[in-house]
Amino acid sequence: MSKSDHISMSVIRRLPRYYRFLSELYEQKIDRISSTKLAQIMNITASQVRQDLNCFGGFGHQGYGYSVSQLKDEIKNILGLNNDYKAILIGSGNLGKAVAMHMNFEKLGFELIACFDSNEEKVGTKLNNISVKHENELEEFCRQNRVDTAFLCIPRVCVENMLDKLYSLGIKNYWNFSHYDINARYSDAVVENVHLSDNLMTLCYRINNSNQTNI
Amino acid sequence: MSKSDHISMSVIRRLPRYYRFLSELYEQKIDRISSTKLAQIMNITASQVRQDLNCFGGFGHQGYGYSVSQLKDEIKNILGLNNDYKAILIGSGNLGKAVAMHMNFEKLGFELIACFDSNEEKVGTKLNNISVKHENELEEFCRQNRVDTAFLCIPRVCVENMLDKLYSLGIKNYWNFSHYDINARYSDAVVENVHLSDNLMTLCYRINNSNQTNI
DNA sequence: TAGATTGTTAATCGATTAACAATC
DNA sequence: TAGATTGTTAATCGATTAACAATC
Numbered sequence A, B: 001m002s003k004s005d006h007i008s009m010s011v012i013r014r015l016p017r018y019y020r021f022l023s024e025l026y027e028q029k030i031d032r033i034s035s036t037k038l039a040q041i042m043n044i045t046a047s048q049v050r051q052d053l054n055c056f057g058g059f060g061h062q063g064y065g066y067s068v069s070q071l072k073d074e075i076k077n078i079l080g081l082n083n084d085y086k087a088i089l090i091g092s093g094n095l096g097k098a099v100a101m102h103m104n105f106e107k108l109g110f111e112l113i114a115c116f117d118s119n120e121e122k123v124g125t126k127l128n129n130i131s132v133k134h135e136n137e138l139e140e141f142c143r144q145n146r147v148d149t150a151f152l153c154i155p156r157v158c159v160e161n162m163l164d165k166l167y168s169l170g171i172k173n174y175w176n177f178s179h180y181d182i183n184a185r186y187s188d189a190v191v192e193n194v195h196l197s198d199n200l201m202t203l204c205y206r207i208n209n210s211n212q213t214n215i
Numbered sequence C, D: 001t002a003g004a005t006t007g008t009t010a011a012t013c014g015a016t017t018a019a020c021a022a023t024c
Helices: A009-027 A035-042 A046-053 A068-079 A094-102 A135-144 A156-168 A196-210 B009-027 B035-042 B046-053 B068-079 B094-102 B135-144 B156-168 B196-210
Strands: A085-090 A110-117 A130-134 A149-152 A173-176 A190-193 B085-090 B110-117 B130-134 B149-152 B173-176 B190-193
Touching: A009 A035, A009 A046, A009 A068, A009 B196, A035 A046, A068 B196, A085 A094, A085 A135, A094 A110, A094 B094, A110 A135, A130 A135, A135 A156, A149 A156, A173 B196, A190 B196, A196 B009, A196 B068, A196 B173, A196 B190, B009 B035, B009 B046, B009 B068, B035 B046, B085 B094, B085 B135, B094 B110, B110 B135, B130 B135, B135 B156, B149 B156
Parallel strands: A085 A110, A085 A149, A110 A130, A149 A173, A173 A190, B085 B110, B085 B149, B110 B130, B149 B173, B173 B190
Antiparallel strands: none
C-alpha cells in the first residue's frame, strides 16, 4: 500500500528506530505526538519525520499530529513484523549461541526452527528449545521444511562452501555475521550484515579523532 | 596527517571494508592494485575509491596504482588499529560472553581488561583470561585503572543507571549493544551502536519487499 | 615515448531541510 | 473561527560519479 514503489535504504533503516521510540511512547500511555515532538525525542528534524512517514501514506491528522498506537502498528505492518519467516542458524559457537538465546525472534518477524554445526560434540545440545543438528542433515532438513532465511555465524573460511550449499537449496535471505561478501557471489541474495569488527574499527577511528586538540 | 579536517561518516564507515579487502589481497600475495580493479572486487566505483583514499593523502602512484601492503598499512594507521584502548565489558550474559570470546580485540585497537556483572553467580567465572567482577567493584576499578571505553551488553532497563555511573567515572566512549540512545543523554559521548533487532527488522522488511511481483 | 592510472575538479544525483498552502 | 500541524513542493546541502589534465 505504498505511495511510491521505491523507498530508499536510508528511509528503511530508520523505520526500526521509529518503531522503537513509538513503542516506548505507547508503553508510557502517550496517545498522540506531533512530528516536532517526535523529532525532538529522536534527535532528527520534523521535516524528516514527515517526509519519511509520507513514503508509506498519510498517517497523520492535520492540526492534531499522529496517533501513537496507530503509527506504531502501521510501521509494524510496513516492516512486516507479523510474519513468521522460518530461519535456520548456521554455527553454534559463542556468537551463534548468543544470537539464538538473546533475540526475541517472534517479535521480529522470524521463527528459528533449527541450528546446524559441523562440530560433532555440539550436535544434540540445546539452544533454548532448538536442538543442534549436524551439518550433514542440512540438505534433508531443507527438503522437508520451508526455510526462508539463514543466520550465518560461522568463521569466514567456512562461508563460501556453506553459502553455495544454502543457495543451491533455495535460500536467498541471509543475516550475515561473517566477514564475507555474499552479494559479490550472489547478487540477488537479500543480505543484512552485522560486521562487528568493522563497527569496532570505526569506534577506534572515532576515539582517535575525538581526542584531537585543534592546534 | 589528513588533508582536510572533516571526513564524512560515509567515508569513515567504508574504511574497515577497504582494510578487509586489502588484507585479503595481501594474503594472496598481490603487490599492487588499481582503483578500477579494487572497485570491481568491492562492487563500488573507481571514482569512489580514489575520492575516499584522497581524503587522507595521495597513496597511489600514477600509471601504477596502489601498493597493497602500503595502502593496507596506511588505512590501519588511519583507523588507529595500533592503539591499545582499555575496554571494560558491562554484562556477561549470552551477548557479552560472545563479544568477549569472539572478538580479536588486539587487532582492532582495543584491550579488554575487565568484565562486570550484577549477578553474584557469574562473579568469579572466566571469559577467556578475564574474570568477571561484581558491579560494585566498578568504581574502585575505574579509579585504579585507565578505562577508555565501555562495551554495553546489558538489558535496556539497566542502561540508564549504568551509563550515568560510567559517564561520571569519565568514560566517554561506548560500544553499545543495548536499545538505548546514549547520545540523547550525553551528546559528547562517542558511540557506536550494534542494534541487532533493528538489523533483523530491516531484513524482514527487505524479504517482504523482495517477494513482490510487479503487477 | 606511449600507456596506464592517479589526483582533482566539475557535473550529477539523491537525501535532507525549509517553507507554506491545505485542512482538521 | 483561530490555532495547530500535517502533506507536499521547492531549496539546499552533501555524496557520488564522470571527466580529464597531470605524471609516473
